[in-house]
Amino acid sequence: MATLLRVDSSASGENSKSRQLTDAFVAQWLMKNPGGKVVQRDVNANPLPHFTSETLGALFTPEEDRTEEQKAIVAIGDELIEELEAADVIAISAPMYNFSIPSTLKSYFDYIARAGRTFQYTETGPEGLVKKDAYVFTASGSFLADTPVDHQVPYVHTFLGFLGLNVKDTFIAGGQALGEDGEKAFSEAKDKIAAAV
Template identity: 45%
Template sequence: MNVLQINSSVRRVQDGQGSFSTRLASELVEALKAQHAGASVTVRDLGLNPTPVMDEAALGALFTPADARSAEQNARVAENDALINELQAHDAIVIGAPMINFGIPTQLKNWIDAVARAGTTFRYTANGPEGLVKGKKVYVVLARGGVYRDQPSDTMVPYLKTVLGFLGMTDVSFIYAEGLAMGPDAEAAAVAGARAQIAELFSPATV
């Protein structure tokens, strides 16, 4: 079992405080490790080491044939290649995703833009698009100040289901920590609720 933990919060975690999504994602990874002896974990911190934005230079590099690229273009494509190879090399993907202005963080969107590549992680066929990142189990830990689950204002879950599924990752579980900005009692309840969801996912009756 190779586990890739992707943290997208820009907030640090120190002394058990800081980013809720990162802390809870780490707890989920520990639950995975407890079930899979010898599991290896790779942590990609997009807040600390952000993926470059998909700008005109990046697009130019990707659409230039490999034998015609400049050194700078080769270096830019290599960055995305490394992220794609990392994704493909892991069995389980754990994503910590705080809500920012009703959506996912820029850091996470840039990572998605980097790993979504036609012909590599998806392809178009006569029967429509086919995702090429297959056989993965994905866990997404959502941290949100308000309560948005199953509401029209929740753009995160539909988007992530769509884009991950488009790439072939259809086995996705969402863990919700909501109401984190609604006072100390609501915060405590949100964290406890998320921990209960994690425990349920890895209970003997569920696994």
């Protein structure tokens, strides 16, 4: 049975355009994989603690020496990484907030990036250890994709590639604060999803 891990991060709930694009993708994926399983991780509804010195300290403390508090901290990342490793396909819903991604999604990325588990350092540079396909769904108030101030899509691509994930496609709905132009961009993104899945 194929498993799709869906990660949502918008604070707009059901009104989120990036979430609605992901909804469309998941519906299409389930049509092609009728026995498939969808695991949803909503980091807005259930935000993760920010990555702090305590987090780093827990990770660098040998397992047998960790306090109960440190074990609980490490367990957060363990659960997220196990969820990622168990999935066959990853769908990341990443709206643009202030030229980048929501801090809730950044926290998720911080927890799943773990040396020796999801990536490793080699003589030729870092190597990602999570070898599977990913799809990215984004939205923004104006049309900023492929401009110098787009720190959203390039960052997400760089991070996922760092873990070894192969971004098969990215679906972008720009101009969502611009009326008809935004509606057209959203409709085109949905059409692209229907054609791609």
